Amino acid sequence: MKTILLVFFVGCAIFFSTFGQDRTDEKRWTIDPESGDTIYAESLIISRTEDITPRSNMIIINPLKFLLFYNISFFHKINDGTVIGGGIQIPTVSGITGFGINSEVRFYPSGINLRGFYIAPNISYNNLSGGDDNGSFSITSVGGLVGWQWFPGDQFAIGLGVGIDYYFFSGKNTDDDFDKLNGTAPLLRFDIGYAW
Numbered sequence: 411m412k413t414i415l416l417v418f419f420v421g422c423a424i425f426f427s428t429f430g431q432d433r434t435d436e437k438r439w440t441i442d443p444e445s446g447d448t449i450y451a452e453s454l455i456i457s458r459t460e461d462i463t464p465r466s467n468m469i470i471i472n473p474l475k476f477l478l479f480y481n482i483s484f485f486h487k488i489n490d491g492t493v494i495g496g497g498i499q500i501p502t503v504s505g506i507t508g509f510g511i512n513s514e515v516r517f518y519p520s521g522i523n524l525r526g527f528y529i530a531p532n533i534s535y536n537n538l539s540g541g542d543d544n545g546s547f548s549i550t551s552v553g554g555l556v557g558w559q560w561f562p563g564d565q566f567a568i569g570l571g572v573g574i575d576y577y578f579f580s581g582k583n584t585d586d587d588f589d590k591l592n593g594t595a596p597l598l599r600f601d602i603g604y605a606w
Contacts, residue, residue: 465524468495468567470603476502479510479536483601490521493528501538508546510536524605525559530571547581555597561605569601 434455441448466487475481483497492515499510512534520526531554539546555573562568579591 463564465605468524468603468605470567470569470601472599472601474598474600478502483512485516485524487523490523491518493523506538506540508536508538510534525561528557528559530555530557545581547579550578551575553597555599557599565604565606567601567603567605569599571599573597
């Protein structure tokens with residue numbers, strides 16, 4: 411829990427630090443060559459900068475997910491407001507083997523893909539095995555999240571998202587209690603990656 415809170419606060423700090431304005435105070439003294447009078451002018455200039463670097467592809471990992479799965483995902487621009495992506499994952503927990511795949515569509519209402527606010531429906535499938543005694547099982551989830559993607563550097567990507575997933579469990583086990591595990595769970599995502 412402490413790790414999740416730490417990642418959340420660091421993510422918020424990075425998020426809010428990217429939205430700044432530049433302030434420039436100027437003081438000028440000029441001398442009129444004809445009259446010899448000194449003219450003093452003071453001005454305040456406030457400007458806002460926007461990243462317009464074109465990006466069409468992005469590779470990301472979710473370090474929070476490393477508690478359960480090693481993961482990597484690839485995203486590709488479809489148009490200015492839509493990005494599709496997919497990823498693979500394998501379990502990190504000892505004694506569990508298998509693989510997983512996921513896919514996601516990100517909609518950017520601002521029309522600036524791969525950066526800013528997005529809404530993302532997603533689906534994932536995991537086929538896992540706990541050894542001979544525990545049998546094998548699969549986990550399918552569907553859900554959605556809202557998030558924010560930004561670039562502190564030209565290609566370095568950071569993302570933060572929250573949402574909810576609904577999980578379906580199935581498999582062959584001596585207990586056959588997988589139906590009791592079906593249900594919703596909150597989703598927290600913190601992504602880091604590279605975009606070009």
